[in-house]
Amino acid sequence: MYLAQDLKHDRRVAIKVLDPEYGRAVGTQRFVREIRIAARLTHPNIVPLYDSGEIAGQLFYVMPYVEGENLRGRLKRETMLPVAQVLEWAAEIADGLAFAHAQGIVHRDIKPENLLIQSGHVLIADFGIARAIDLAAGENITSEQLVLGTPMYMSPEQAGGGKLDGRTDVYSLGCVVYEMLTGEPPFGGRTPQAITAKKLSGRYPGVRVIRPTIPQAVDHALARALAVIPADRFASAEEFSRSLRVAAKPKSGRLLLWLAGVGLIGAAIAVVATHSAPTQVHSAVRPRVVVGIFENRSGDPSYDPLGFMAADWVTEGLQRTGTVDVVPTLTALTAARFLREEAGTEDPVRALARETGASLVVTGAIYRDQDSLLVQAQLANAKAGRLVGAVEPIWTDEKQPAQALQQLRARLMGLLALSLDDRVIQAERPPTYAAYQAFSEGMDAYVREDYGPALAAFEGARAADTTFVLPLLYASFCYMNSRNYAVADSVLRIVASQRDRLSKYDRYWLDYQKAELAGNASEALAAIRHAAELAPTSKATYNFAAVAFEAREPFPAESALRRLSPDVGPMRGWFPYWDLLSSALHVQGKHRLELEAAREARRRFPDRITAYLPEARALAAKHESTELEHLWSAAAGKINANSTEIGTLAYEVGSELFAHEDSSDSQPWFTRAYKAFATGDEITDTHEGRWGRARAAARLGRLREAFDLGEALAAADSTRLDYVGFVGVLASQLGNQMRAEELLHKLAADRRSFTLGEPRFQAGRIAAALGDLERATELLASAQREGYAYEMDFHRDEILARLRGLPILRQLDAHDK
Structure with a gap:
């Protein structure tokens, strides 16, 4: 390793020279090519790569x-580090x-020497040769030639020359965490x-034997x-x-003391004799x-809403505890719809667990x-394939079915508490049965993305029980999806005034x-992100990805989507x-991965023409x-x-093609597009x-024709500000400066609510077309601040x-982030 000065950029750099044995095994061309791939690793906790090459037979990277x-x-210097510091750094490394x-890159040599501390954070160094080594290992080069790693930290499979994936780095990181806590490696x-x-x-x-306070x-x-x-x-x-961050959080009080305090011991114990002995689970992964x-x-379809009501009321109670990860009712409802359509021979408990990623399944x-x-x-443990326990059956008058729900939730939560050694919260009065009937109908319609009937049902649920806040939250979702932002805002204000009646998940x-x-x-x-x-x-992860993308953060968006399975749960068939x-992937320049995803989309949706668009973008790029x-x-x-x-x-x-020069x-x-749009049939003769x-x-370059079409569109629909901006740009290009300035001022002065910066954005485009780059910059910056x-x-x-x-363009364009 050499310290050097980069003369071109006037900065200090580190140059690492590859061991000659690795250099001979890997080869110059492969090394340079794979270093180029590794150089795309841009992450706050990874030391980036600047350059690579070969001099006098020696391979190096910078x-x-x-x-x-x-x-x-x-x-x-310190031997044992503070627990909080260790967990923070370990989570950053992970x-x-x-x-x-x-990105398909395994480090293979995680050890204290390759972890650099800068400004209180940890950066991983030396991703330089991992991928090249992996590829070389697949080309008749013996594992003895290419053992990369340090014995005290490498995984057993790595020491044995076996096939490696990311779990080998997890093992090495575990060794490093152990050493930070105890002062010595575990082995x-x-x-x-x-x-x-x-x-x-x-x-x-x-670690607790050596350091009991851990x-x-x-x-x-x-x-x-x-x-x-x-x-x-893992x-x-x-x-x-995730497990390290959870472990870093302070634990709440013990369950049974709390149960005794609120008189729920009886509810917790009211389980049938088949309940197995309580298992104390202390895993960091909830x-x-x-x-x-x-x-x-029952044979009576009128009781169908009761099944949804029971599931949602128990789910809402578990969400309030904050002690277990709970699959939201909407996700469970979507999964149930898919499973009904498949009607396969798989055990329904295992099928529901597979579809939602849950390990514990409550059925009834x-x-x-x-x-x-x-x-x-x-309650069943789907992973272990065993029944954890069953609650004592609950009888209720058929005319008052909702009365059973309070007992049901208390008993199920007691059963979960005894099984998991966690806390629960006191059960509350459930909404009326009529309200839940309407809410159930609304959720069915919402899952189908049929927002009109869903909205009517949610509003009916609220009317049936004014203490039931959740339907109003979903009503706001319907208004948002229908672009009726003013009404959505009014509804959300009502919900916000009663936010304490929502679970933590719904509050997010x-x-x-x-x-x-x-x-x-x-x-x-x-x-x-919290949701x-x-x-x-759940779909919250997808929404996080969508917001991250809109906020010009494409990598967090990609990472979130990778955590969701497109084969099960809410992303299936979506x-x-x-x-x-x-x-x-496109805006990050990962066009090979983009093409793979796009082709998979077209394979899954062969009859949807819109499924051709992602592949077209990738191929053009x-x-x-x-x-x-x-x-x-x-x-x-x-x-x-x-x-x-x-x-x-x-x-x-x-x-x-234009964007890629x-x-x-x-x-x-564009000529093909014009001809398709100009056919004049009933499909193209629309807005x-x-x-x-x-x-x-x-x-x-058909500017006059485009201008006339744009003017007609803007006159027909004054809510479409993109039409107005389009006309303003064309007016400038046609030399009609007065018209362009008129529309620019109109848009710049538009202060209506819920436009989210679009008037300033469209005004900025007109200013750019007029050649006033300073004013364009100001307007576009304002648009970004307003949430465009x-x-x-x-x-x-x-x-x-x-x-x-x-x-300003670098700020607006995720390409340049």
Whole structure:
């Protein structure tokens, strides 16, 4: 390792020279190519790579010189570090590893020497040769030639030359965390073989034996990270990071003392004899619970809402505890819909667990016996394939079915508490049955994205029970999705005044919606992040990704989407997941991964023409003209393809080619778009069709035609500010400065609520078209402050392209972040 001065950029850098043995095994071309890939790792906890090359047969790579010391130096001075500091640094390292693993890069040599401390944070160094080593290992080069790692920290499978994935880094990080806490690595020995033998035994002194003040949750997290078999470890560095952050939080009081205080011991003990002995679970990873919709076995369909009501009331109670990860009712309802459609032979408990990512599953059923109803429920550990316990059956009058819910929730939460050794909260009076009936109908419609009937049902639920706040929250979602922002804001104000009646999860959704309406992207992002942390497999995680993308943070958006499975849960069969994932990859320049995601989307949605758009963007960015022609032919040949969809596809290709500096190649695609939009059929003779024709005409230089179309559109719909901005830009291009200035001033002065910066954005485009770059910069900066969201069109906008090189465009465009 050499300290050097980068003369071109006037900065100090570190140059690392590869061991000649590795250099011979890897080869110069592969090394340089793979260093280039590794150089894309841009993360706050990873030391970036600047350059690489070969001089006199020696391979080297260049990285920034990091002021400070490495972790080894700190351990030599302090031996044992404060627990809070250890957990914070460990979580940061895990975050960096999770990012690298998502790119297919395993570090293979996590140790104190490769962890640099700068300004109180830890950075991972030396990602330089990991991927090159991996590839070389697959080309008839023996593992002995390429053993990368340090015996005290490498995993058993790495020491044995086995196939590696991110879990080997999890093991190494576990060793480092252990050493930070105790002053010594968990496994020692005089030779590498002796160290490996100890690791394979799986025996080492627990951290609490050496340092009793360490929380038990930390001990459990380390035990899992240091498991001999990779399958027994955390599945990812991200999961390890989550467990460390949970372990860092102070624990609440013990359960049974609380139960005694509120008189719920009886409820907790009211379980049938089949309940197994309580298991004290101290894992740092909290269990995830899903409450299935209770089956109606009464023979009377009028009791169907009771099954939803029971599930939602128990779910809401568990969410209030904050002690377990609870699958939201909406996610459980969506899963139930998919499972009903499949109606396979799989055990329903296992199927629900698989669909929602839960390990514990609450199921139940409703029976009728003359004039009484019987509600029965049980808790199963789907992962272990065993029944945890069942609550004592609850009888209630058929005319007052809601009376059973309070007992049901108290007993189920007591059963969960005894099983998990966690706290619960006191049960409250449930809403009226009539209110829940309406709420159930609303949720069914909401899942179908049928917002009109959903809204009517939610408002009916609120009218039936004015203490029931949750339907109003969902009503606000309906108004938001229908772009009726003023009414959504009014409804949210009512909900906010009664926020204490919402669960913690729903309060985060309330805060998210309020921040979205206010155009406060940072607050919206924080709120929906908290909701996603409480329910990682729910739609909250998707919404976090969407907000992150709109806030010009494509990598967090990509990472969040990667945590969701497109095969189960709310993302199953949902095209927007793939569209957002490919968009996030696109703006990061990850066009190979983008193309893979786009093609998977088209495979899953073969009859949806919009599924061709992500692939078209990726191919255009990669300049794959032949494949673009094949894609165009396939889309145009679809029986269900209409002119507007085909025109949109062609316009998308043209815009991307323009953005990637293929302006001459873009024109034929704009011509195709124009012809498709100009067919004059009933599909294109709509606002959407005329808008497409106007934009294509403008790109082809048909400015007068585009202007006339834009004027007509703006006159027909005054709410579409993009029409107004479009007309203003064209007025400038046609030399009508007076008209352009008139529209610019009109937009700049527009202070209506809930426009989220769009008037200033459109005014900024007109100013740019007029050549007034200073005024354009001011207006666009104002738009961003007011919450104007990032759009894919930013980097391919021919007007904004005039601002390239200016700071404002870098702020607006996620490409430059």
